[in-house]
Amino acid sequence: MSWEDDHKAEHGKLGTLIWLAGGIALFVFDSSGPGLFSWQAFVFLAVGMFASAIVVGGINYFIQRRIANFIVASMDEATDLNQVRRKTILVGYVLLSLNLTIAIVFLLWVYNSFFWI
16 A cells, blocks of 8 residues: 555545544434434444545545645745744644534534434
8 A cells, every 4th residue: 555545544534433423423412313223323324434434535635635736836945944844734733624624514414414304
């Protein structure tokens, strides 16, 4: 496996964890929908974790690759590496919060489209 394949897999893991934790919480605390121990919850969680890994991971991988290409293209020999390092850390935190936001919004959107009455 190349480093790029490993990087793609890492993007899918966070989407899957958010899907499972958030999905379980939604089924436990939402009294209008089916309970946690129903076949709807099982199918929602089982199929959704793969879909979330593909959709959320793919979107975040695409965004991160575009930002990385932009940063590399904007660097030249006279670039201060400390300044680049600080900007890269800031961009990393923004991308992490964006990843979490996309995963949570995707979970709530799918849950509401299936179980909201």
